[in-house]
Amino acid sequence: MTRLAGWGGVPAVDARERVGESLAEVCRPASLTRGLGRSYGDASLPPHAGAIVASTRLGDRVLAFDRAAGVLRAEAGFRLSQLEELTRPAGWVSPVVPGTRHVTLGGMVASDIHGKNHHVAGCFGAHVRGLRLQVADGRELETGPDREPELFAATLGGMGLTGHILEVEVALLAIARPWLVIEVEPAPDLAALVARLRAASRAWPYTVAWADALSRGARLGRGIVIKGRWAEPGEAPATSPIHSRVDSRLAVPFNLPSWVLAPASVRIFDELFYRAHCWSAGRRVVHPDRFFHALDSIRDWNRLYGARGFVQHQSVLPVEAGDAHIVRYFETITRHAGASFLTVVKDCGAEGRGLLSFPRPGVSVALDLPMRGAATQALVDALNRHVIETGGRIYLAKDALTRREDFVAMEPRLAAFDAVRRAWDPERRLRSALSVRLLGDPG
Amino acid sequence: MKIAFLGATRGMGRSLARLCAKRGDAVALLGRDPDALARSARDLEVLGAGAVAPVPCDLAAPTGFGPALDAAADALGGLDAVVLSAADFARPAELDADPARAVRLATLNFTHSIAFLEAARVRLLARGGGTLCVFSSVAGDRARKATGIYGSTKAGLSHYAEAVDLRDRPRGLRVVLVKPGFVRTGMTADLPVPPFAGEPEAVARRVLTAIDRGWPVVYAPPIWRVVMLVIRALPRFVMRRVEF
Ligand SMILES: Cc1cc2nc3c(=O)[nH]c(=O)nc-3n(C[C@H](O)[C@H](O)[C@H](O)COP(=O)(O)OP(=O)(O)OC[C@H]3O[C@@H](n4cnc5c(N)ncnc54)[C@H](O)[C@@H]3O)c2cc1C
Numbered sequence: 001m002t003r004l005a006g007w008g009g010v011p012a013v014d015a016r017e018r019v020g021e022s023l024a025e026v027c028r029p030a031s032l033t034r035g036l037g038r039s040y041g042d043a044s045l046p047p048h049a050g051a052i053v054a055s056t057r058l059g060d061r062v063l064a065f066d067r068a069a070g071v072l073r074a075e076a077g078f079r080l081s082q083l084e085e086l087t088r089p090a091g092w093v094s095p096v097v098p099g100t101r102h103v104t105l106g107g108m109v110a111s112d113i114h115g116k117n118h119h120v121a122g123c124f125g126a127h128v129r130g131l132r133l134q135v136a137d138g139r140e141l142e143t144g145p146d147r148e149p150e151l152f153a154a155t156l157g158g159m160g161l162t163g164h165i166l167e168v169e170v171a172l173l174a175i176a177r178p179w180l181v182i183e184v185e186p187a188p189d190l191a192a193l194v195a196r197l198r199a200a201s202r203a204w205p206y207t208v209a210w211a212d213a214l215s216r217g218a219r220l221g222r223g224i225v226i227k228g229r230w231a232e233p234g235e236a237p238a239t240s241p242i243h244s245r246v247d248s249r250l251a252v253p254f255n256l257p258s259w260v261l262a263p264a265s266v267r268i269f270d271e272l273f274y275r276a277h278c279w280s281a282g283r284r285v286v287h288p289d290r291f292f293h294a295l296d297s298i299r300d301w302n303r304l305y306g307a308r309g310f311v312q313h314q315s316v317l318p319v320e321a322g323d324a325h326i327v328r329y330f331e332t333i334t335r336h337a338g339a340s341f342l343t344v345v346k347d348c349g350a351e352g353r354g355l356l357s358f359p360r361p362g363v364s365v366a367l368d369l370p371m372r373g374a375a376t377q378a379l380v381d382a383l384n385r386h387v388i389e390t391g392g393r394i395y396l397a398k399d400a401l402t403r404r405e406d407f408v409a410m411e412p413r414l415a416a417f418d419a420v421r422r423a424w425d426p427e428r429r430l431r432s433a434l435s436v437r438l439l440g441d442p443g
Numbered sequence: 444m445k446i447a448f449l450g451a452t453r454g455m456g457r458s459l460a461r462l463c464a465k466r467g468d469a470v471a472l473l474g475r476d477p478d479a480l481a482r483s484a485r486d487l488e489v490l491g492a493g494a495v496a497p498v499p500c501d502l503a504a505p506t507g508f509g510p511a512l513d514a515a516a517d518a519l520g521g522l523d524a525v526v527l528s529a530a531d532f533a534r535p536a537e538l539d540a541d542p543a544r545a546v547r548l549a550t551l552n553f554t555h556s557i558a559f560l561e562a563a564r565v566r567l568l569a570r571g572g573g574t575l576c577v578f579s580s581v582a583g584d585r586a587r588k589a590t591g592i593y594g595s596t597k598a599g600l601s602h603y604a605e606a607v608d609l610r611d612r613p614r615g616l617r618v619v620l621v622k623p624g625f626v627r628t629g630m631t632a633d634l635p636v637p638p639f640a641g642e643p644e645a646v647a648r649r650v651l652t653a654i655d656r657g658w659p660v661v662y663a664p665p666i667w668r669v670v671m672l673v674i675r676a677l678p679r680f681v682m683r684r685v686e687f
Binding site for chain 1: 486
């Protein structure tokens with residue numbers, strides 16, 4: 001038995017984790033597959049204690065890399081860090097990347113991850129050419145945009161509930177130089193932040209904003225907008241260090257004891273983070289990891305929250321609802337004193353193909369909340385009320401505390417997803433702690 | 444470098460083969476599962492191996508060792524190094540319950556391993572030397588309650604490797620004896636993870652350095668050199684009591 005948890009450390013479940021080099025074999029008896037556990041809540045946890053979870057950790061072989069066409073096929077456990085090491089020197093990068101490079105291809109597909117370029121590139125799934133899937137009855141099949149398209153669409157963002165992903169084929173993005181040109185622009189308040197973020201998205205492929213969700217009044221939601229694009233030949237050298245220079249210089253060696261209160265941890269983290277990255281205003285050329293995977297510079301930073309862990313809450317508030325809602329949303333956060341360091345704000349582009357994928361046009365807000373039991377639950381409930389009111393939705397890869405009735409209220413696509421599961425897995429063999437909590441699966 | 448592996452579709456051997464591939468070495472993959480061989484071969488090709496040759500070979504079938512090594516040498520145009528990382532493993536309870544299982548483990552990890560290494564040794568010597576890299580284990584350094592049979596095969600293998608080094612080094616054969624501590628591979632997936640557990644990639648990096656520099660013995664993770672120094676020095680009555 002192994003104690004398993006997501007990146008937030010809560011909840012945790014005792015599971016039987018199967019690890020091995022042959023994914024097809026490892027997955028067969030499992031109710032769920034798991035990558036590196038970088039999703040935050042219970043998405044990668046088994047439906048109940050003692051259930052079998054397959055780990056793709058050792059199933060990480062590259063099966064093909066077409067250096068001319070930029071298409072890569074690999075086993076589901078292949079990590080983004082490995083991909084970057086292999087393809088960047090050849091002039092190719094993953095078309096969509098999350099804030100950490102310690103994720104697997106399988107996890108990127110199952111969460112249908114979005115990046116800072118969602119407004120131009122869509123989700124990861126938009127670039128997936130094919131998936132080899134082991135479905136609930138043990139059969140293996142190839143799916144893609146033109147092969148078993150419904151199953152394919154349900155698998156993108158399907159959180160592992162449609163089948164075990166064994167292989168992933170993805171079309172990469174060509175770059176001229178492995179360096180990034182970035183520009184940092186401060187914003188004095190929330191309205192300015194959102195406006196500048198939107199304006200930036202019209203001119204830059206990568207945009208993101210960090211907001212201060214703790215200050216109140218006129219300074220509510222002040223922060224910085226960061227814009228980026230790959231460098232052109234005249235702007236940067238043709239090579240970059242293969243091993244990220246910013247990776248893991250600082251490490252948090254153990255769970256901080258519980259007497260280190262969250263606000264103090266938050267301040268320490270902020271300090272380390274800003275010192276490591278010196279985000280001052282202006283334009284310059286930086287190593288891509290510094291821009292894309294800034295959080296990786298502090299290894300195991302989740303331990304800052306101590307043994308009680310933390311949850312993340314990420315939602316998207318639709319454009320149609322208007323910007324006034326965003327202000328009210330932030331006011332709810334400050335009212336509950338949630339102590340979120342790094343509140344990440346992003347504007348999302350068009351909805352993709354994935355039946356349960358997160359993004360849709362609107363403003364996404366991601367918060368880290370130290371776990372304080374009922375108080376944290378109350379905050380999440382309050383935030384979800386906004387989400388339901390505005391017609392928004394939450395990101396399942398981050399969620400741990402949303403209630404089933406709230407999820408059902410915000411997710412009109414559930415019936416379509418259910419239909420696919422009924423067709424391919426009528427006995428509900430594939431389940432997770434998340435699907436028991438949110439989809440009403442048997443525990 | 445032209446290098447042949449027995450056992451490189453899994454665990455530490457696999458990580459080592461990938462490091463070699465990344466720097467452009469020519470690699471022969473000896474193993475018994477054709478699907479695993481084909482997948483690993485493709486992996487090594489994409490990672491940059493100068494050449495990759497999958498060769499069927501099973502630690503359970505010693506008559507195939509010589510022909511497999513010859514096929515590897517033919518495919519790569521010679522051999523500079525041979526690595527044995529394949530091994531059998533079972534929990535003590537399984538061995539207690541099934542004497543035939545215990546004999547099989549002892550046979551594969553000692554008798555057949557030595558048969559393979561002998562076949563490799565004579566071929567390397569015939570072409571003027573090279574490197575023989577043997578994966579043993581810290582379990583062979585001192586007897587423990589929990590790993591009697593596995594540990595004794597590894598003790599035998601370590602003894603053999605040292606003897607070959609003493610005898611054949613003047614003739615150009617270098618022996619690199621690897622003694623891993625607990626490493627998180629598929630083999631150890633079911634076991635509780637003890638302190639000082641290592642990752643296969645880190646172990647592989649250290650072993651490759653040892654191969655390049657010709658270190659005779661390499662502990663990985665390195666902390667185990669110190670741990671075993673202490674454990675080896677403990678008197679028997681203490682070993683009876685400690686749950687090491
Ligand atoms: C610091 C940090 C920053 C992040 N930034 C972003 C971001 O910017 N954008 C974003 O979208 N996400 C982001 N994430 C979330 C992260 O990218 C996703 O949760 C990702 O899916 C985790 O990958 P993993 O391999 O660890 O998968 P896990 O966390 O292990 O699993 C995630 C889900 O995928 C399923 N799964 C995994 N492998 C398979 C498989 N082979 N077959 C079927 N199902 C599988 C699991 O069952 C689970 O439901 C971030 C996470 C962290 C920790």
